[in-house]
Amino acid sequence: MKTFVSPAQRPDTGTVVAIGSFDGVHLGHQALIAQLKARSRIHRVPSVVYTFDPPTRVLTQGVEFLCTLPEKLELLQRYGVDETVAVPFTAEFASRPKDEFLNDLRLLRPHVIVVGEDFHFGRGRAGGVEDLRAVAPVEVVPIHGLSGEDIKSTRIREYLREGDVAGARRLLGRHYDAQGVVVQGDQLGRTIGWPTANIRVPEGKALPLGVFAVVVLGPRGERWHGMANVGMRPTVNGTERRFEVHLFGVQQDLYGQELHVKFFTHLRGEQKFSGLDELKAQLSRDAAAAQTALRDA
Numbered sequence: 095m096k097t098f099v100s101p102a103q104r105p106d107t108g109t110v111v112a113i114g115s116f117d118g119v120h121l122g123h124q125a126l127i128a129q130l131k132a133r134s135r136i137h138r139v140p141s142v143v144y145t146f147d148p149p150t151r152v153l154t155q156g157v158e159f160l161c162t163l164p165e166k167l168e169l170l171q172r173y174g175v176d177e178t179v180a181v182p183f184t185a186e187f188a189s190r191p192k193d194e195f196l197n198d199l200r201l202l203r204p205h206v207i208v209v210g211e212d213f214h215f216g217r218g219r220a221g222g223v224e225d226l227r228a229v230a231p232v233e234v235v236p237i238h239g240l241s242g243e244d245i246k247s248t249r250i251r252e253y254l255r256e257g258d259v260a261g262a263r264r265l266l267g268r269h270y271d272a273q274g275v276v277v278q279g280d281q282l283g284r285t286i287g288w289p290t291a292n293i294r295v296p297e298g299k300a301l302p303l304g305v306f307a308v309v310v311l312g313p314r315g316e317r318w319h320g321m322a323n324v325g326m327r328p329t330v331n332g333t334e335r336r337f338e339v340h341l342f343g344v345q346q347d348l349y350g351q352e353l354h355v356k357f358f359t360h361l362r363g364e365q366k367f368s369g370l371d372e373l374k375a376q377l378s379r380d381a382a383a384a385q386t387a388l389r390d391a
Contacts, residue, residue, distance in 0.1 A: 095171040098179045101144070101201040109142045109177075110134040111199070111230075112208040113215075115149035115247070118160035119169040121267045122210070122238040122245040127173050129235055130208045137205040140176040144202070146183035148298070149247070153183055158300035160247055165273065192216025196229055204230040211236050240264060257304035259357040269309075269356040272301060274337065276348040286370055288377050290323075290338035291348050293355065301337055305361045307384035309391050310341060311354040318344055319391065321384040322355060325364035340377075342385065359387040 098104050112130040116123050127143070134141035147163045161169065163180060170178055179202070181187065195215050199207070207230050215221040226232045238245045245265045253261035254270065262270045272295050279292030295301065301324045308322045320341040326334070339355060361383050367373040 095167065095175060096177045097167060098177070099181060101179055101181075101198045104142075104177065104179065104202065106203070108137065108139040108203045108205055110137055110139055110206045110208065111142045111144050111202050111204040113144045113199075114210060114213060115151070116143060116145050116161075116166060116170070117149035117151075117247040118250055118266060119166060119173065120245055120247065120250060120265050121240065122235075124173055124267060125238050126208060126210060126235045127170070127175060129233060131174055133206045133208065133233065134176070139205060141174070142177045142179060142202060142204075143170055143175050144179045144181070144199070145170075146187075147180045148183055150183055150188070151247075152298065153185065153188060157248075157251060158298050160250060160270075160300055162273070162296050162299065165271075189217050192221030192225055195221060196225060199226070199229050206230060207232045209234060251300055254300050254302040257302050257306075257360045257363060259302050259306060259360055262302070262357075269358060270302065271354060271356045272299060272337070273352060273354045274299075275350065275352050278349065279336070279338065286374050286377075288340050288374070290340045291353060293337045293339060293353060295337060301335075302357055302360070304363045305380055306357050307359040307361060307387040307391075308339060309356045309358060309388065310339060311356070312348075313351050313353075318342065319385065319388045320344075321361065321380050322357070323364065340381070342381070358391055359384070361387075 110130055110133040112126055130141045149159050151157045152159050167178060192215060207226050211234050223232055223234055250262050250265050259270055274293040274295035276291045277294045303324050306322045308320050310318045310320050318341045320339050322339045324337050361380050
């Protein structure tokens with residue numbers, strides 16, 4: 095998949111374009127992509143996703159993001175998009191009048207523009223679907239629902255705050271995941287027989303809170319089962335959120351390596367124990383529950 099940071103970078107050829115933040119690339123986004131690809135086949139031109147980095151609400155509302163840009167690009171490629179224009183979304187870009195955005199869009203020479211029904215753009219969200227029709231015909235994809243629930247990135251973030259990775263998975267169509275580098279921690283887990291990889295993810299990445307059964311992919315194609323804790327570690331008076339993963343049966347040094355963690359099952363919320371002995375006993379129970387949950391994973 096070809097990737098650009100400005101519409102002016104790509105070749106001067108026709109396209110079909112879908113526009114949006116695509117944060118999480120959830121089932122609703124996937125429906126929009128399916129419509130994009132169908133129209134690109136009809137017009138025999140590349141399918142292009144015009145998206146923003148970071149997602150617009152990260153800048154305007156301070157929310158956490160579901161996908162880093164590399165994660166988003168990987169997903170868009172997986173779902174068959176030909177090209178992506180990932181524009182840096184800055185305060186300056188957000189303050190531009192709607193006509194400037196329309197002029198940028200014209201550079202993509204769209205035969206058709208595909209957007210969700212709630213799409214707006216330009217300073218003060220002044221632009222909407224009718225404005226887009228000045229550039230090309232527009233196909234509006236309604237907000238998709240599942241069991242009476244709108245499929246939205248906002249709802250997925252709510253599920254993650256509750257530790258409900260099953261709810262997030264239902265709207266994403268896949269397990270929620272996070273990628274990060276293993277960094278030096280305080281090595282407390284090692285001293286109590288439960289060594290963990292302390293994973294640093296990009297600042298602002300949404301993580302579910304609690305203890306989870308996880309599947310971890312290593313840098314050389316390894317696939318491990320494990321359990322993860324995301325939280326403040328109240329038993330040891332932690333002062334910052336940590337993301338720590340214990341890998342079952344893995345002894346190797348992972349410092350500096352990037353791991354890809356898929357959240358499968360919520361085991362429990364984070365809790366404060368009376369001491370390390372009580373914590374160790376609970377970790378044994380967590381490990382047994384995680385191994386049961388991952389038996390067929």
